[in-house]
Amino acid sequence: MKILVTGCAGFIGFHLSYYLLKKNYEIIGIDNLNTFYDVDLKKSRLKIIKNFRKFHFYKYDLINKSKLDKTIEKYNIKYIIHLAAQAGVRYSLKNPKTYFKNNLEVFFNIIESSREKKIKHLIFASTSSVYGESTKFPSNEFDNTNNPISLYAATKKSNEILAYAYSSTYNLPCTALRFFTVYGPFGRPDMALFKFTKNILENKKIELYNHGNHSRDFTYIDDIVEGIVSVIKSPKKSKPSFNIFNLGKGNSKKLKDYLNTIEKKLNKKAKFKKLPIQVGDIKKSHSDISLISDYSNYNPKIEIEQGISEFIDWYLNYYK
Ligand SMILES: NC(=O)c1ccc[n+]([C@@H]2O[C@H](COP(=O)([O-])OP(=O)(O)OC[C@H]3O[C@@H](n4cnc5c(N)ncnc54)[C@H](O)[C@@H]3O)[C@@H](O)[C@H]2O)c1
Known part of the structure; x- marks a missing residue:
């Protein structure tokens, strides 16, 4: 089976x-x-x-729809x-235009090409940020998501709405996956685990927004990948062919506990600077994963002790 993976x-795209x-x-x-x-x-x-013979890489910007169309045609992608x-x-606070281009215009190219080329299933990344400042936990897919507090969240919510319309108008099978704080080896340098590990090792202060009182549903990359894979072959059958699923671990950890686990693994104490909450940041995320668990065989297993340990082993080896 052939699958087009953007990003x-x-x-996440690499691990998937x-x-x-x-x-x-x-x-x-x-x-x-x-x-x-x-x-x-x-x-x-x-x-x-x-290294894999069955991997074909194309380096271009998805804003170029004709290139995208050619790639889909060449491999007859479905x-x-x-x-x-x-x-x-946080990056969206100062760089709104790049979100407009990459998350809205590019998404429009993807969904238009999917319609034109009769794609059998379009799966795309949404985010836990769509739950905004909700105080009802755990968050489920039927909760209100009409009040995004960042442009990033607004673009992802827009993707979900566009996909719903395409599913119902054109019968395009779509699934939106709301990822919850993904972490693991090869993780993003702008995310907490990477920054905390780096700063502790380099004796630099960690910036703890909201005085470290955030809670996040930290979800290990392998669980996320298994969650994505679990829905590939099963778009919703009935009309409109559209699903939204949370992909989280299903529990919420305090950022301070996450930091303690990193300190324990590194056997070194962090120095930190407590800062007020940042505009756009949600205080807590906690996924209800019953919808996807009932739909597929999604069953996230990795606890933060193991996940953080895997990340730090990778980090020390990669940056040695
Ligand atoms: N990592 C998380 O915790 C998390 C949480 C919620 C949602 N998400 C979503 O999951 C997806 C993957 O996230 P990630 O953490 O792997 O991010 P990432 O930044 O590591 O990966 C995105 C990749 O897409 C590429 N890209 C961006 N714009 C492009 C364009 N116009 N044309 C071609 N390539 C382009 C980038 O070069 C990058 O390699 C994103 O949609 C993100 O918003 C991630």
């Missing part, structure tokens, strides 16, 4: 492609290797998946997993 040099290639799928990967963070890290990920986007809540 294949990104954190690697998993599927090991299972003998043919993966067509697109990524423009943008400079949002260290391009060498993206190249290192790519180097690993380029399944798309769209992970390319401008991620991050």
